[in-house]
Amino acid sequence: MTFLRAVVTGASAGIGREFARQLAQRGTDLVLVARSRDKLEELADELEVAHGVTSEVSVADLTMPGDVARIADRIADDERPVDLVVNNAGFGTRGRFDQLAVDRELQEVDLNVRAVVRLSHAAAATMVRRGEGGILNVSSMAAYQPIPYFATYAATKAFVTSFTQALHEELKRTGVHVTVLGPGFTKTDFAEAAGATGEASRLPDPLWMEPGPVVAAGLKGIEKNQATVIPGWANQLTATVADFTPSTITRRIAGFSRRFTSP
């Protein structure tokens, strides 16, 4: 399946920008969504020069319902059809839950959960009608076990993985592909934004991946309509172990890992 036009949220940096680049390389036109107009316009220019694709720049803050509705309308627009939606925008907060600012926790749920559900709904309804398309939701290895001091983040990712896997089953035989991508530690600004750079730098090197192979695995997965894609052997091993381990034990491992995640 080759995609003609993809919406990528959180396209200004990290995994989202890499999605835009690799899709452009395959000749897919883009709708680039993020808060920063400058970064999106720069990326749009780069992709046009390098790959000759057209990019729409759509400045939006997906923690805001009005902005989410605007992107949902764009996804449902039959005049300029979108056949792939990459729900990538998201962030994490680190710290003792009761000491974190609750407004920021709620924005995290708004962006990581609510926007994903709204945009997936616009995509699913439109694409099922057309009998083709793809929905690729970027979750995280954090979906596979509770994470103390990342409690809300891990919960939002548990949501995205469960939701997307269920949607994959529901949309079988509709022609619409649905994939959840569960990256582990990826070399992006994520850790910095979450205030966890010190801990991140202590992690062993094999756990780290560049955005390139993470995104390549995601795109391969959505083309083949794989329900779940875990990029990298170290992450696959972790996910398999977590899947086959009773939750009482994964929770305690998570508890043990407090020494790495505690502020």
Next chain:
Amino acid sequence: MSFERALVTGASAGIGRAIAVELAGRGTDLVAVARRQELLEELADEVPVDVEVLPADLASEEGLSRVEERLRGGDAPIDLLVNNAGASDMGRFAKLDVDRAELQIELNCVAAVRLTHAALPGMRARRRGAVLFTSSTASFQPLPALAVYGATKAFLTSFGQALHEELKSTGVTSTVLCPGFTDTDFVGDAIPEQILMDVEPVARAAVDAAEKGRAQVTTGIGNKVHAAAAAVLPGGALGKLAGKALGIG
């Protein structure tokens, strides 16, 4: 630890009401939260303890703020928060009303996060308290036809367990209740009677687990088997089975 005063959301019916009655039977005073005041009044008349009736719609900003305020202050501190109110909507996600999907996120996740955040500082300061989350065995695998509901419960199970670890040695605990299909209005006639569990034993197990400060409690033998299967089978495998069972996927 037995509790002095518990705030229970969704206390007007189903598991929430049963938990309120169970707590009252153990001498715990109540703050009963739900939308319908008359049902809360009925509960208050029925139980032998002091009950504050606090009608509130937890999907509204106004309702949530009022309950947050009660958790933060008041002369009688809350030492047990039961995050039980929830909603579900069954059907193919693509065809469901997206506002109903969002309501599930509001009630099942956002309200629980906000109320817990309001309750914890006081509990930690007093070094005494507990939070109980009504999650579901739906959190153990993706659920086609209940895609958003299952995901909200996966959220709660992850969140409640992470908090359990964060709260170690603070005097405060977090417990996740994972009932399977329970005989309440919530499931309606959708589920065959044979696999439904009565609500009273679910409530008893929930309060026992909260008193002991356990991380998670799964009620019913069938559900324990389910939890064990979920623990040793890849998530996708159970999701496929669930889809087949529900005739979707």
